[in-house]
Amino acid sequence: LEIFYEGSNVGIYVPDIIVNNKIIIEIKCKPFLHKDDISQFWNYLKNSNYKVGYLVNFGRSDGVEFVRRVYDIARKV
Secondary structure, three states: OEEEEOOEEEEEOOOOEEEOOOEEEEEEOOOOOOHHHHHHHHHHHHOOOOOEEEEEEOOOOOOOEEEEEEOOOOOOO
């Protein structure tokens, strides 16, 4: 995916999974998600053309952790 910032292409992001060309899924396997993981994921979503994303962490000892983000600011998609 091309990543845009203030209308300019600033790089390429390769998501782990894209569902129906509408949802980004980023997969992690860590004991816990760091604030930086969530922030980076939010920036990927915000600066792409996708509105919905899931950050899924399989590394927790007490189960799977999901973070769902929706970027629903008016923009052309």
